[in-house]
Every structure is written in structure tokens, then in C-alpha cells.
Amino acid sequence: MFGTATTGTSHDIQAIPGLWRDAQGEAEALSSRGMHHAALRSAMLKDRKIVLMDRLGWDLQSLDGLHELDEYDDGNTLYLIVHQPETGRHLGSVRLLPSTGAHLLGDKFAHLCADGVPVGPNVWEITRLVTAPGLTRAEALQVRRQLAIALQEHALANRIQYYIMVTHLQWLPSLLSIGWDAEPLGLPHGEGVNAVAALRIHIDETTLQRLRAAWAIARPVLSPPPIGRENEQAF
Template sequence: MFGTATTGTSHNIQAVSGLWRDVHGPAAAVASRGNARAALRSAMLKDRKIVLMDRLGWDLQSPDGLHEIDEYDGDDTLYLIVHQPQTGRHLGSVRLLPSTGAHLLGDKFAHLCADAVPAGPDVCEITRLVTSPGLSRSEALQVRRQLSIALFEHALAAGITRYTMVTHLPWLPSLLSIGWDAEPLGMPHGEGVNAVAALQIFVNEPTLQRLRGAWEIARPVLTLSPIGRENEQAF
């Protein structure tokens, strides 16, 4: 779910090619697990609360009124986060849940799949995909592109061949126009803006290279080095 996307597609948004950057330099993408990088994780959870709860009105949990956290945000949960490394600003992020364990599609949305919920060591679920509420539409698209490439880089390095996800239908055209090779897992359920559907996204090297070329992002964007844990207060 693209948290700050609007209905329609991304084709009418004039996004700048390449990496998002400001006066401090280009954005970076990191893989962060659990409570590692606590300050960045806190910024991510605050943006999730603003976007998903305050703006979109989703009935979610905020234990302190500042951060959006649910039962899937655990010590071993993996996040891919696009951020400004010099200032620590959160720009966009996604939560990844292994399909072999507890995940939203299997636990709460299995009815969206015409057949069995895709599961296996090579299948991972995309959840809580948001961009910062402080970005313009063109900046948000640029960050989503960088995050999309990070998703593919992570998948190819981790042996993931498919992602699954649940999305609200108003955001489906924007999601598909990002350039992923995706197909529905079943018929949508619900009505109007509340209708939801499940998708699977196929991961392969040719698609990654096509996205790199289209968006002029030639080099890897994701830091895949081992993730250390910080001694900061974590949420």
C-alpha cells in the first residue's frame, strides 16, 4: 500500500530521475531489523501514524499517540528504509514479513486469494509501504522508485522470487504504474474506497534492470551489510 499515493496513476507526476536528494546529499536505502537504528525506526513509525491513521483514517494502533505499531512489528521484523543519511530524515519505508510465519495476507486476508495463500521460503509479504507526508507528489514518486529498486535488490540477494501484498483499490493503478510485474491473487472484496485486493509481484533480474534504466538509477541503492543494534531507546 503506497501510503501517500493518490488515485489514478503515476504517469502524470513529473518525478526527477535518479536518487532523491537535498542540500545534504542523496538519499540512501538501508535494511534494518527490529529495534536497530532506533531513531530512524521511530521516525518511520511516526510517519506511518500520520499517513495511515491521521490522513487515511485506518483503524490501527498507536500505543503512545505518536507511533503506529502492531503485532507484526517485532524484534526480528525487517524494514527497508529510504532516508537522508546526514539528517536522519525518514523518506519512505516498507515492512517485509516472511510468508512462512505470521503475516497479514495469511492471517487476516486469506479470503482475497482464489487459491491457497502463496507461502514458502521464496515468498515474502510487503506491508506498511509509506512515503513521508512532508514530500511533494513528485518527490514521493521518486522515493517510491528508489524503494522499489531496494525491494528487488533485497529479494534477489535473499532468494525471494515473489512478493505478496494487500492494497486498497483506489491505489492499485498507482501501484501498477510503478512498473512491477504483478498479477491479482483473486477478486477484490468490499465496495468503493474500502475495497481491497491481493497481488503477487514477480521478482527477476530483467525487471530490476528495466526499472534501473527507466529511472536512471544505475547503481545499487540498498545497503546489505550486517545490521548492528543501537543502544538508543526503541519504540
């Protein structure tokens, strides 16, 4: 999933250039793994529950009725999160999983890949990409753009060549309108709102610079992780 419950493309939204901002300042993006940013990650999981379960009606897990988690959310899971640093507000986020370990496409949607699920140290899966339910459509697009750039920056910094993902076809036009270099991994499966497909997203510096220029975001958006905390675990 890419965004909120709104379907269609992003072309009919009056886009806001630059980074999302409010009276307290601009949004920032960070990577989170382990015990860090506990309050922000709780807010992220609450928004995932609202968007995915309450609004879209997906059959997912919420053991406490507040947060959405599954078997892929553990101490080793990496998230990229766009947030308002002064208020701690969660604005949007995405989950990243290495293709060499357990991940959604490989475990449950391998049939979507005509030539097998791409696997390797340079291939990572992105899932659970949501924007906060309180945002306007224009603000949600702005946050999605910031996340898209953060994903490119993270990949280039960590020698990731491809992202893989599963998407519902109703969100495919909105995803492609972000400007990523994406290709299908096989034919779609399912009908109507349940139709899904697998994609591979190519990463390169040219795409990153094109997105930055198109969206008036000149500087890097993803904050580097604190020194010595990259490998800390426990969620």
C-alpha cells in the first residue's frame, strides 16, 4: 500500500512543493530500529491500525486494539519515518525488510513473481507505507514524496539496488505518479479491489536528483542514524 485510503492518481492533487511544515517547522525523516524513537513508533503503529484496519478493513492483527503489528515487526525491523520533530507527530512511514530473510513477498505472495522472487543483499522489500490519517490529500502527497526521497537516499547509502513490493492495483497509478523507475515482476492476481501485483523499483542517483528537482527538495531529507546505534535491537 502506498498512502492512505484514497485511490487514483496524484495528478489531480494541488501539490505543495518542498518539505511538509507546520507552525513548529519542517518535517524530518529518520531511520529507526531497536528501542529508539519508542513514542514515534507507537504513533506509527497506531496510524497503521487506523488506515489499514479501520479504514480499509484489512484482516490484520492488533493485539491491544490500538497498534497494528505482524510477524515482520520485531527488533530487527527497519523503518523510515517522516515526523514533526518538535511535536513528535507521525506523518508517514514505511517498513523495510531484507529479501535474504523472512518478508511478505517471499513468504505469501511469491506467486506474483513470474521468474521467482528477487533475492540478494542488494534487494530489500518495502511494505506498510502509510501517511497519517489526519493529513489533507495535498499534505499526504507531500509526505509521500519525502518518503520516496528518503527511500532513495537510504538505498544509495546502503548499496541497495532494488526495492520490491506488493501493491493493490487501485493504488498503482498513484505509486507510479511519484516518479519511481518501477517494473512489474509478473501478472496481477485477483479481481476488483483485491487485485494485487508485485513490483521492482530501480535505484540510481539520476532518479534521486530528478525527484529532488521536481519537488523542490534540494537537500537530503533522511537524517543519518546516531553513531553506534545502527545495530541495536529489541522493539
